[in-house]
Amino acid sequence: MLQIEQYELGNGLRVVLNEDHSAPLVAVNLWYHVGSKNERPGRTGFAHLFEHMLFSGSEHVGNNEHFRYVQSVGGVLNGTTFFDRTNYFETLPSNYLALGLWLESDRMGFFLPALTQEKLDIQREVVKEERRQRYDNVPYGTAFERMLHLAYDPDYSYHWPTIGSMDDLQAASLDDIRDFFATWYRPDNCVLTLVGDFIPAEAKALVEEYFGPIAPGGSFPHFTLERKPMGGERRETVPAQVQLPRLYRLYHLPKMGTPEWIHADLLTTVLSGDKASRLDRSLVFEKQIAQDVAAYVLPTEATGMLMLQATAKEGVDIEAIERAIDEEIARLARDGITADELTRAVNRAEIEYAHQLENYDSRADLVGMLSTYFDDPTIVNTWLDPYRASTTADVAAVSAKYLVPENRATSFFLPGK
Template sequence: MTAVTSARFPIERHTLDNGLRVVLQPDSSLPLVAVNLWYHVGSKNEVPGRTGLAHLFEHMLFQGSQYVGKNDHFRLVQQVGGVANGSTWFDRTNYYETLPAHCLSLGLWLESDRMGFFLPALDAEKLENQREVVMNERRQGVDNQPYGQAFERLNETLFPSGHPYRWPVIGYMDDIAAADLEDVEVFFRTFYTPDNAVLTLAGHFDPDQALKLVESYFGSIPRGGARPEVVASLPDEPLGQVVTLDDDVQLPRVYTAFRLPSFGEPEWYSADLLSAALSGGKTSPLYSQLVYERQIAQDVNAFVLPTELVSSFVVVTTGRPDTELAEVEEVVRDAIATVATGDLGRGDLDRARNKLITSYSDQLQALDDRADLLSMFTSYFDEPQRLESEIDRYLDKTPEDLATVARNRLTPDKAVSIRVVPR
């Protein structure tokens, strides 16, 4: 075990014999405990033809396990006054409960039952039901939403055939329909093992007692076998593509994206700060020019995705009804070019950094958010203490660091754009 003494948040990190990593962050300000479990598996571990399996699997893990009946996961959590959910992303799947602190063992019991004893409860009827639910989730979030398919087109354009970030996390409709029990079973055996997981507890508990409880519930679950390597070759090819998508929308919108180094690389933080400098706050170059001065946009947002294999820098701008998207793209290009020449002002940089510091403090308030961050830093970097030091990675960035990213990564020949226009 390593104990990290920190200014605000005491953190303990342990590893059980079966490889399960356990992070404890005691905080008694409220009578609550957040139980947060990350499995290091996401849509990137799928294969073409079975896209969406990681997410469908997440749904199945709420359908009961050996001693937990269908619907009992939510019932048992809610009946003691807790909340529960899960989510799937390109690189990981998380499951979490926030419970009254005296019900900590309930959370551990539920999570260990489905980590250790899921398969006996799996059946075709449950799979059929959740396939329907997920297909409706896709309709609600993608197919029946204005701009709903833009992100899919964006990643299909940004990443080459076979690259695991090319397909959407929720999966394609035909693939969701095709998933069968064997797919679910193999996925579980391969990825849902203690040595591929991080369990974080944050809240009102005694760390020694909590660790004993964790050991008693999870200690006997066997470690898994080898996991297939994710193949993700990414040739350094010229992009510079523009795709136009006719959709049932009223306002035109353009999504522009560039590839970036992985989350965790120094350049990633420069890019993240750059995105905040470009579009965070009304005085930022993109907002002030597009929305305020030229009035050719309703809104603009630049952001960087925290993904593992490769990351992306995305700018999304919604136009006014009569906006020519090419004009918007030109403003975005010019704003990035200004950064590339080193002309981003100190003021813009400081503003972006100060806002990031405030946002990060804001994100650390809630136990469940904090637990999720601890699981993330442990899953990706094996460094839970990044919870407090992560913000330091932005502090010494200079305009020249941002210029370097802009010059190397954000040039027009490396951009892909999806223009969504009214039918």
């Protein structure tokens, strides 16, 4: 049982503390409740470009000095951007807690004075190289982006990936960056989580000192997060610079944390992950028509998605792969799953969760997520309960309800470009 305390500063900043002295470290983790879903069509990639900008200094911290301050005392740090949130985090030797708070509060409260066109130009180039390296110059690199385009309507906020488009990145101006900061980067849109070796009373005093004076913002822009049904299956075939055909599937689900999403999470472990799982066993181990298969749910806040992919072996038609997958899914819906399969899936959830809690940094990130999305970080102590309470019928039911043609988008990446 983790000791979790959450409270709020006068300016709306939510603070979560988890005291743990087993290592002389402290994890400082901030979740800003803004991601690529808060962008508009034609202005994509901002949340992520902005994440890069936040490492380029603030009023009292020089360009690149943020990295230097943290690394030069033995800290590790980074930031990531997703559909629904942007997180920033550092794990420091615990006697440097105040340093982490100073750095994070400076870029929350004093970022704009240090912003320059030159910094934007450099980071824009870096992000374009990131896009080239991770999307455009590698096989299947654009598959996720294509799938989002296919499965979500152009005006829906999950239609584009966090990296954004080259054109939109090119068009980003200093004013855009300033607006984005003023709208979203504020204490009342943030959760600050501390995990590790500190005395809570001392930590609270430091947090108040550094973050208390930062003013909250005005009203938030409104976003419609209600997804319209697809109105039938969507399919596409993409010729690509790849050696082996690959099938990508997205099944729509309820959002993360709902009972059905949890059952779907267990379902993905029944479908894939080791030799004995349904799809691995049938397609990879027995029929040997697929090189690999994978199924997983994404931790998304607005609406849920179950992703499925399978790579055909050389000379195998992608249609044969699709038929074999659909046969397994139909069999599962018809005959259900065994008690052993459920036990293995719950065990897997249990050990992955234990791994996540093991290190302060991943624990802080989990706690920050629970506070941001559910306003209750103590869920960290009960998260697995609904997994353990799930039945074989629950898992079969979620499969029968959601893994159906009218609820899916299917994309074939085929060799041939």
